[in-house]
Amino acid sequence: MNTYLMYGTFILLxxxxxxxxxxxxxxxxxxxxxxxxxxxxxxFGxxxxxxxxxRVGMTAKTYPGTLVFANIVAFICILIAFIRMEKEHKNKGRE
Incomplete structure (x- = not known):
């Protein structure tokens, strides 16, 4: 399972x-x-x-919580940037 998750991550990247x-x-x-x-x-990000x-949550032996938390922070940052881009595009269309 870990291998499939890793390959999936690489394909998305x-x-x-x-x-x-x-x-x-x-x-x-x-x-x-x-x-x-x-x-x-x-x-994709x-x-x-x-x-x-x-993948990290399933396989990490040491500090899995910290590594998963880092991924959650990255997810939130990408999501906020995505929302901002969509709002900017929506406002640009109104002009």
Missing amino acids: GLLLVCWFINLILVQKKGEPSLWASRGLYV LLAVVLNAV
Whole structure:
């Protein structure tokens, strides 16, 4: 089970990097990132953190609570950034 969770985390991080590269290229060409690639960044990041937290909680022998807490903090930070991006996009559409 641990191996599947680890591979799932790596796959999600790979997808996150693909979205990041798409946005990097679009910003250089057009000056602004893709909304869907940006959303992909956040969603894949959130899912990767959740999988990693589950994996750490199941396998860590020392300080599993601290490691899971670190993943929870990362999840909250990514979620707040995602919400801010969505609010900014919503407010940008009203102008």
